[in-house]
Amino acid sequence: MVKIMFWGALALVFYTFLGYGLLLRGLLALKRMFCGRREMPPPPAADADWPEVTLLICAWNEEAEVARKMQNCRELAYAPGRLHIVWCTDGSDDRTNELLAAYADARVLFEPERRGKTAALNRAMQHIETPIVVFTDANTRLNPDAIREIVRAFQDPDVGCVSGEKRIEVRRDDGVAAGGEGAYWRYESTLKRWDSELCSAMGAAGELFAIRRELFRPMDLNMLLDDFIMSMLIVIDGRRIAYVPTAYATETGSADLGEEQKRKRRIAAGGLQSIWRLRRLMNPFRYPVLSFQFVSHRVLRWSITPFALMALVPLNVWLVCERAGWVYDAALACQAAFYMLCVIGCADARSGRKRTLTYIPMYFLFMNLNVFAGIRYLWNKKKGTGAWERAKRA
Numbered sequence: 001m002v003k004i005m006f007w008g009a010l011a012l013v014f015y016t017f018l019g020y021g022l023l024l025r026g027l028l029a030l031k032r033m034f035c036g037r038r039e040m041p042p043p044p045a046a047d048a049d050w051p052e053v054t055l056l057i058c059a060w061n062e063e064a065e066v067a068r069k070m071q072n073c074r075e076l077a078y079a080p081g082r083l084h085i086v087w088c089t090d091g092s093d094d095r096t097n098e099l100l101a102a103y104a105d106a107r108v109l110f111e112p113e114r115r116g117k118t119a120a121l122n123r124a125m126q127h128i129e130t131p132i133v134v135f136t137d138a139n140t141r142l143n144p145d146a147i148r149e150i151v152r153a154f155q156d157p158d159v160g161c162v163s164g165e166k167r168i169e170v171r172r173d174d175g176v177a178a179g180g181e182g183a184y185w186r187y188e189s190t191l192k193r194w195d196s197e198l199c200s201a202m203g204a205a206g207e208l209f210a211i212r213r214e215l216f217r218p219m220d221l222n223m224l225l226d227d228f229i230m231s232m233l234i235v236i237d238g239r240r241i242a243y244v245p246t247a248y249a250t251e252t253g254s255a256d257l258g259e260e261q262k263r264k265r266r267i268a269a270g271g272l273q274s275i276w277r278l279r280r281l282m283n284p285f286r287y288p289v290l291s292f293q294f295v296s297h298r299v300l301r302w303s304i305t306p307f308a309l310m311a312l313v314p315l316n317v318w319l320v321c322e323r324a325g326w327v328y329d330a331a332l333a334c335q336a337a338f339y340m341l342c343v344i345g346c347a348d349a350r351s352g353r354k355r356t357l358t359y360i361p362m363y364f365l366f367m368n369l370n371v372f373a374g375i376r377y378l379w380n381k382k383k384g385t386g387a388w389e390r391a392k393r394a
Contacts, residue, residue, distance in 0.1 A: 003324065006315040009308035010331075016305040017364075020296040021187075024194045031198065038197050040244075041155035043148065050079035051154075052130040053147060053210075058088045058120045062138040063095040069138050070103050078147045084130060090120035118226045122218045134210040135227065139251055142208060146247040150210045153242040160215050160239025161231045163201050164208030164247035165189050182253060183360055184367065189245065191297060196243035199289045202297045204231035204241060208249035215239065223277075224270030232278050235290060257349050257366065264367060268374025271302030306371040313339075339365075 011019075044050050055073060062069075073085050085106045089096050091114025100108045109124055125133070132154060134147060146164060153162045166189070168182035192201045206227035215234050223229055231241055253260075275298070282299065284291040313335055319328040338361055345362025348355060 002315055002318050002322075006312065006319060006328075009311050009315065012300070012305055012308040013312070015296070016300045021191055021194070023296075024191065024198065028194055028197055040152060043152045044155070047079040047082075050082055050148075050151060051132055052082045052084065053078065053132045053134055053151060054084045054086055054128045054130045055134045055136065055147070056086050056088065056121075056124055056128065057136055057138055058090065058117050058124065059092065059096060059138045060090050060114065060117075061092050061094045061096060062089075063099055065138040066096060066099040068141070070100075070106065072141050074105075075144055076142060076147050077144045078151075083147060086124065086128065088120045088124040090114055090117065090123075116221060118219050118223045119221050121226060121230075122221075125213075125216050125218075128213060131213055132210055133213050133216070134208070135206060136208050136249060137206060137251070140207045140249040141251070143246075143248050143250075146208065146249070149244050149247040150208075153244050154210070154212070156242065158240055159242045160212055160234040160237065161204055161241040162210045162247070163192065163196075163204035163231065163241055163243050164210075164249055165192075165243075165245040166205045166207045167248050167250045168253050169250050184363065192243045193245060195293055195297060196241065199293060200235055200240035201243040202232075202241075202293050203228040207251060208247060212239075224266060224273050228270065229274055229277060232274070232281070236278070236280060260366075261370060261373070264370035265373035265377050268302065268371045269377040270374075271298065272371075272374060272378060275299055275303060302371065302374075306368040309368050 055076075057069065059065075070085075076083065085103075086109065087096075087100055087106055088109045089100070090111055092110070097108060097110050100106055109127060111120075111123065121135075132151060134150060136142060142164075150162045150164060153159055166185055168185050195201045203225075204227055209227060209231060211230065211234060215237065216230070217233055219226055219229060235241060278294070281287055281294045282291050287294075316328060316332045316335060319325075320332050341358050342362045342365045345355075345358035348358050349362070
């Protein structure tokens with residue numbers, strides 16, 4: 001029984017973080033063989049054919065980012081007069097609104113009470129009438145063709161949401177938190193691209209995504225991953241999420257591991273919350289392909305797999321003590337080496353060193369441990385003590 005539990009836990013960890021990607025790649029090869037590649041639709045021919053688009057930026061106390069973000073917005077290449085910029089400033093009590101008042105091409109929706117990003121999104125969408133709404137953050141920089149590439153994807157009528165690519169700018173003097181986050185998002189972007197080609201991407205990140213205005217549903221105010229839930233509800237309604245890596249948002253990594261932990265525990269808590277909210281997608285009879293993607297890419301890593309990872313050491317120690325065989329001795333040695341690299345990675349984080357051999361395993365363990373922090377976060381939130389503090393960027 002212990003052997004079965006050990007190999008089951010090991011198989012689950014392998015499948016969640018590597019096996020699903022390998023299987024997805026194989027399924028795509030078969031699909032391309034029989035159906036060809038999914039191609040991007042052609043862009044509209046004339047400027048007048050491009051639809052009107054609203055670029056929505058929800059912000060709270062972003063005075064340090066206003067000038068850079070507005071400069072970036074003005075650099076976006078789109079049909080003249082068809083791109084509208086809207087800021088929704090929820091409870092900002094710094095100079096954000098004062099600075100935005102100097103920009104005639106930006107509309108500001110301000111409410112003095114801070115009610116959270118989800119409430120701001122719900123409120124802002126009541127004032128938007130363009131057929132396509134693009135969501136982005138104040139601290140991200142979009143590439144000049146981002147809006148054009150997103151709108152181009154909407155030429156496919158089956159597409160209800162478009163996810164751009166999130167890129168982490170890792171500088172030489174950044175710490176291991178930024179390096180680990182950058183490595184994670186490179187792998188995550190690959191999975192999203194493959195998911196999209198197979199059927200649909202599994203959710204969108206708030207740094208850059210867009211929806212058809214008609215498909216928006218007001219969200220519960222206690223939603224933690226509003227961007228993910230909003231996009232996945234569109235999938236439940238029968239549309240797909242297209243992943244467009246040629247539209248990307250760039251931001252710096254977290255300032256340090258402490259700041260990154262704020263993000264990770266909130267994402268983990270939001271992931272657990274979203275599993276329940278989106279439980280319909282786990283019905284393989286109604287959503288045969290989508291349920292496979294959702295469970296493999298999201299549900300396992302946010303719920304069962306971290307527990308399986310933590311169980312591997314005690315199970316392995318038990319089998320070694322029982323002298324079950326050299327395979328288990330070798331497995332325990334490999335686990336010991338892995339955790340030693342994690343310890344060294346933590347020491348490197350404190351000293352400011354950054355080595356790929358140590359920060360990638362350390363970040364992997366850090367990411368999984370934060371699932372347990374996410375469970376605690378959800379528990380505290382129910383008791384009214386789960387206030388979220390924004391993570392500082394490098």
